[in-house]
Amino acid sequence: xxxxxxxxxxxxxxxxxxxxxxxxxxxxxxxxxxxxxxxxxxxxxxxxxxxxxxxxxxxxxxxxxxxxxxxxxxxxxxxxxxxxxxxxxxxxxxxxxxxxxxxxxxxxxxxxxxxxxxxxxxxxxxxxxxxxxxxxxxxxxxxxxxxxxxxxxxxxxxxxxxxxxxxxxxxxxxxxxxxxxxxxxxxxxxxxxxxxxxxxxxxxxxxxxxxxxxxxxxxxxxxxxxxxxxxxxxxxxxxxxxxxxxxxxx
Numbered sequence: 634x635x636x637x638x639x640x641x642x643x644x645x646x647x648x649x650x651x652x653x654x655x656x657x658x659x660x661x662x663x664x665x666x667x668x669x670x671x672x673x674x675x676x677x678x679x680x681x682x683x684x685x686x687x688x689x690x691x692x693x694x695x696x697x698x699x700x701x702x703x704x705x706x707x708x709x710x711x712x713x714x715x716x717x718x719x720x721x722x723x724x725x726x727x728x729x730x731x732x733x734x735x736x737x738x739x740x741x742x743x744x745x746x747x748x749x750x751x752x753x754x755x756x757x758x759x760x761x762x763x764x765x766x767x768x769x770x771x772x773x774x775x776x777x778x779x780x781x782x783x784x785x786x787x788x789x790x791x792x793x794x795x796x797x798x799x800x801x802x803x804x805x806x807x808x809x810x811x812x813x814x815x816x817x818x819x820x821x822x823x824x825x826x827x828x829x830x831x832x833x834x835x836x837x838x839x840x841x842x843x844x845x846x847x848x849x850x851x852x853x854x855x856x857x858x859x860x861x862x863x864x865x866x867x868x869x870x871x872x873x874x875x876x877x878x879x880x881x882x883x
Contacts, residue, residue, distance in 0.1 A: 635748060637684040639666045640673040640699065641713060642692040650686060650713065650736055657738055658745050670694040674702050684709045684748055686732075689720075689768070697765045709748050710761075723767035725826055727760060728779035728786055760786055778826070780806065780816045787814055791830055795845045795861050797823050799838040807861050835873050839863040843876060 637654070641647045647666045654661050664680040667673035669692045677685065677699075685708055687696045696712065712731040714720050724731040730744055763777050778794075780787045789806060798805045799820040806814040816823070824834050831843045835855060845858040853870070855863040865873060 635661045635684055635745070636664045636680065636682045637661055637686060638673070638676055638680055638682045639663060639686045640668075640676075640691070640696070641666075641686070641688040642668045642690070643688075644668065646688070646713070646734065650741075653736060653738060653741055657742055660749075661745055668692060670699045670702075673699050677703070677708075682708055684711065686711050686713050688712070689714050695765065697761055700761055711744050711748070720768060722826075723764060723775070726767055726775050726778050727764035728781050729760060729764050760788070763788060780814055780818075782815055782817055789814065791827070792844075794827075794832075794842055795857050795859065796842060796863050797827075797832075797840040798863070807859075809859065811859055833869075833873060833876055835869045836864040836866040846877060849873070849877075 639647050639650055641650070647668070651663045651666065654663055661684070664682060665676035667676045671693060673691070687699065687710055689696050689712060691699070700706065700710070710730070712724065712729065713734060713736065714724075714731060715734045721731075721733070730747060732740055732744055760779055763779060767775050767777070776791060778789045778791055780789055789808065793809045793812075795807045795809060797820060798807065800815065802817075802819050804816045804818055804820050804823055806816060808814065820834075820838070820840060824832075824840055827840065832840050833843055834840050839855075841855055841857060841863050845861075847856045847858065849855045849865055853865045853867070855865050855873075857863065
């Protein structure tokens, strides 16, 4: 049984989520609910839950204020937030689980399924700090990307990414300093995230940071900083040339 606590400053939201969990997630037990940082802290200390459903904004603080009271916590966290395109992007860049209000039953069941598969959270306090930093700035100025991998998560500076290369269902990140990080997410996932940051899909297996492109060859190869090379697919060639020659606004 997964023991959970719902933390939301709106009583109707707590009740709806609690009812959904009771009806559609039989192996999840709501052991407590709370509407503030202070009351949530007491409830979590007493109940020792496996999972927290946490609203971002609470009456006496923010969700992160609550998490700061539990250094080294081992419970899972699913944020529950009102819809915002910027908020969604911040969560995806931070690799943190979330549900949008009004909560949809299929999304709730999917989130719980992830908790079942990964019983403990590998996220560090730093990951949540990145989330709240990302929420406080515009979507165009997000600076960090959290990469999930087999050992947990790693924080990357977006400006350090030279290119991304598909490796089966995974993605290899080639970074400044000849560093490489392998993500458990596929290339399509990062194509969508990085589209507004001067990155471009240039091949079914490659995304490049246009800031680090040095040249390209007639044979269909892109030469980047630190001896990195990416294939240039015929279907992507026109868009690539337009971008690097300034004929198309990024």
